[in-house]
Amino acid sequence: MSDYNDREILDGLRVLASEEPRQAPKHVETFLLSAFRRRARRRRLTAWVTAAGIGAIAAGIATLVWLAEPMLKRAPVSDRAVASAPAQADSAAEVKYAVIRTDEVASSFYPLPEADALPPLESAMVVRVQLPLASLQLMGFPVNDEAGADPVEADVLLGQDGLARGVRLIQ
Amino acid sequence: MLDSPSLSDGDLLRLISAGDERAFLAFYRRHQGSVFRYALQMSGKQEIAEEVTQEVFLLVMSIAKEYDPNRGSAAAYLYGIARNFVLRCLEREKPYLTVLDEPGSEYANRAAGSHDVLGELTRNERIESLRKAVLALPPAYREVVVLCDLSELEYAEAAGVLGCAIGTVRSRLHRARALLMEKMRASERCTA
Numbered sequence: 001m002s003d004y005n006d007r008e009i010l011d012g013l014r015v016l017a018s019e020e021p022r023q024a025p026k027h028v029e030t031f032l033l034s035a036f037r038r039r040a041r042r043r044r045l046t047a048w049v050t051a052a053g054i055g056a057i058a059a060g061i062a063t064l065v066w067l068a069e070p071m072l073k074r075a076p077v078s079d080r081a082v083a084s085a086p087a088q089a090d091s092a093a094e095v096k097y098a099v100i101r102t103d104e105v106a107s108s109f110y111p112l113p114e115a116d117a118l119p120p121l122e123s124a125m126v127v128r129v130q131l132p133l134a135s136l137q138l139m140g141f142p143v144n145d146e147a148g149a150d151p152v153e154a155d156v157l158l159g160q161d162g163l164a165r166g167v168r169l170i171q
Numbered sequence: 172m173l174d175s176p177s178l179s180d181g182d183l184l185r186l187i188s189a190g191d192e193r194a195f196l197a198f199y200r201r202h203q204g205s206v207f208r209y210a211l212q213m214s215g216k217q218e219i220a221e222e223v224t225q226e227v228f229l230l231v232m233s234i235a236k237e238y239d240p241n242r243g244s245a246a247a248y249l250y251g252i253a254r255n256f257v258l259r260c261l262e263r264e265k266p267y268l269t270v271l272d273e274p275g276s277e278y279a280n281r282a283a284g285s286h287d288v289l290g291e292l293t294r295n296e297r298i299e300s301l302r303k304a305v306l307a308l309p310p311a312y313r314e315v316v317v318l319c320d321l322s323e324l325e326y327a328e329a330a331g332v333l334g335c336a337i338g339t340v341r342s343r344l345h346r347a348r349a350l351l352m353e354k355m356r357a358s359e360r361c362t363a
Contacts (some may be wrong), residue, residue, distance in 0.1 A: 007347050010320070017322075033192070040190045
């Protein structure tokens with residue numbers, strides 16, 4: 001029998017390639033499909049829980065506003081408060097009331113994630129609330145995990161429809 | 172209905188990342204054969220090939236949206252993932268892997284099942300010897316033979332999968348074929 005040469009090796013490899021099984025067994029496909037379905041179900045559940053969480057926060061804020069409204073001491077909005085309102089607010093928006101004391105330091109208003117989808121601001125009200133740290137985290141504020149469980153004071157900017165547009169923290 | 176043949180791999184991967192089951196199925200059916208064969212040719216074991224195929228497509232579900240068509244074909248992308256899993260499996264099974272002589276291995280079964288005429292037997296023996304010689308190559312040489320000769324990837328694609336220069340692929344392939352020739356000659360001398 002002749003010694004092997006390059007051509008014979010290549011021919012042999014070609015035969016080898018043509019003889020190999022061309023498909024993975026069916027049970028691999030079945031397993032992967034069920035894994036894909038499990039994963040899709042998990043994704044849907046996660047989306048639902050997130051939406052429910054955001055809804056609960058919005059409802060919580062609305063309840064706080066509703067409960068706190070009679071007790072709020074309303075004062076005219078300072079120039080600083082109007083200037084720091086979210087940028088998407090209509091320039092003609094009429095901001096009626098706020099609860100700002102001169103001894104407080106307020107951050108700028110941060111627009112809430114879902115505020116972009118709301119109608120333009122025509123009139124607004126700023127309401128002082130106390131928010132748990134977890135709510136701030138869900139709104140996208142960086143929160144130190146080691147911080148205490150005490151709620152923080154914040155001003156919520158409500159539009160003419162009573163929906164929150166922005167939040168600022170008060171110190 | 173998803174018209175999968177008209178959709179590119181990139182389109183399918185985008186749909187997969189959005190949770191489209193039909194897109195996943197179409198993508199799987201398009202590529203599973205090459206991934207499975209690659210893993211089988213690299214490992215010589217059916218169960219490793221099945222495991223690698225599963226792992227590759229499970230990973231595809233998670234990272235489909237990260238695929239960038241500008242960085243190479245989806246096939247090369249899959250070979251790259253499969254390669255990592257295969258090398259991990261081979262490393263894990265190193266102490267136990269005796270593919271060439273193991274009675275239960277995929278190839279041993281296939282060789283034992285050949286009961287044809289003498290010419291066919293001789294041919295089968297030579298192919299079987301070549302298969303064993305490929306599996307006995309060091310992994311760095313085996314993978315270029317599997318990618319370029321058995322899976323028929325272009326040198327550039329193989330270089331992309333292996334993360335090396337085309338020149339390296341060429342030189343490894345040259346060396347791998349020389350090693351195969353040596354092994355085949357040695358095996359023939361033993362037979363004689």
